[in-house]
Amino acid sequence: MNCFNKHFISSGSLFDSLNPVSVKSGTNLPVYTGQPFNFVPFSVQEVCKGLKLLDPRKSPGPDLLDPYFLKLAADFVAEPLTTLFNLTLDMNEIPSVWKSAFVIPLLQGGDPAVLTNYRPISNLSVLAKVLEALVCEQLKEFLHTNAILSEYQSELVHTYKYLGILIDDSLTFKPHVENLVKNLKLKLRFYFQNKLCFSFNKKKRLVAATFLPVLDYGDILYMNASAQCLRMVDIVYHASLRFITNRKFQTHHCELYSQVGWPALVSRRNSYLYSFIYKAIPGLLPSYICSLLAMKHAGRYCLRPHGYLLLSVSFARTEFGKRAFVHSAPLAWNKLQKELKMTEFISLSVFKSKLRILEAKSITCNCFN
Numbered sequence: 001m002n003c004f005n006k007h008f009i010s011s012g013s014l015f016d017s018l019n020p021v022s023v024k025s026g027t028n029l030p031v032y033t034g035q036p037f038n039f040v041p042f043s044v045q046e047v048c049k050g051l052k053l054l055d056p057r058k059s060p061g062p063d064l065l066d067p068y069f070l071k072l073a074a075d076f077v078a079e080p081l082t083t084l085f086n087l088t089l090d091m092n093e094i095p096s097v098w099k100s101a102f103v104i105p106l107l108q109g110g111d112p113a114v115l116t117n118y119r120p121i122s123n124l125s126v127l128a129k130v131l132e133a134l135v136c137e138q139l140k141e142f143l144h145t146n147a148i149l150s151e152y153q154s155e156l157v158h159t160y161k162y163l164g165i166l167i168d169d170s171l172t173f174k175p176h177v178e179n180l181v182k183n184l185k186l187k188l189r190f191y192f193q194n195k196l197c198f199s200f201n202k203k204k205r206l207v208a209a210t211f212l213p214v215l216d217y218g219d220i221l222y223m224n225a226s227a228q229c230l231r232m233v234d235i236v237y238h239a240s241l242r243f244i245t246n247r248k249f250q251t252h253h254c255e256l257y258s259q260v261g262w263p264a265l266v267s268r269r270n271s272y273l274y275s276f277i278y279k280a281i282p283g284l285l286p287s288y289i290c291s292l293l294a295m296k297h298a299g300r301y302c303l304r305p306h307g308y309l310l311l312s313v314s315f316a317r318t319e320f321g322k323r324a325f326v327h328s329a330p331l332a333w334n335k336l337q338k339e340l341k342m343t344e345f346i347s348l349s350v351f352k353s354k355l356r357i358l359e360a361k362s363i364t365c366n367c368f369n
């Protein structure tokens, strides 16, 4: 018995030597200036509910009150216990027996004769746990209604920012696109205010250097966003083209594309995706990406006249699954191969020049055909 005592006391002191965990405070922690927190006296109903939530299989703690008994007798003992609980809040004191615990050694496996194979389990007084749960409820309620918890502490986080991309929990990329469009509109406003200062070529270079990289960043991630979402991006892109060309608002977008010599955003995104896939096929990207793609091997005795490099398309059941890289990338690649008909790998730069030719072809307007 004393061996256990000594062992558990010494393992407890291990934590004293550890550095305190530093909690990084958020930069935008809300400052709370409202009403301070005050305990509201517990009602008999609350206490009764708390007692009925007890797990009857748990063992009693130092107050020797069995949770099975307390749960059974909840309707009868709730009233006197409410008085006791409210008294502890008024006096800022709790019965000393509630502060102690029965410590039980629990064998974690291995040799039962070795002390380090045991973990201490604390059995607290059941009433202390009921009080703790009631106090916790009031605190949570207060923090929630006054919105004191920062977004980091709140359980409901809907968007995450990772490497500058806002990722929402349903992968719509709407928050990211909205944020992107907001930033680009700010740039555009500045451009239009100063449009008379620049020639066509200067404006084209300005947009190419400061506007397109922002648009391109992460575009193969958000390329599967809804059409409505992507239209917002198209609108700012077309506005940037009108800034370069000085054309009127009603100008058809294909005219803008051909005058500036740049393709539609969807072509830009596709080209980027094709280059990405082209690097992934021979394993030039991290293995967790490359392993998602596999070449489609024609049968050994296949007498097909062509041996285009095709990828095998994995099966996708849901709409969500169809947007996954493992399914959409092989489909996109095989579609591209109908055009390129490549039978062997060429250097990346030659491949990219082929893509640029395709992009240039896409500039010719097909909208009214």
Ligand SMILES: [Zn+2]
Pocket: 252, 253, 254, 255, 365, 366, 367, 368
């Ligand atoms: Zn058109």
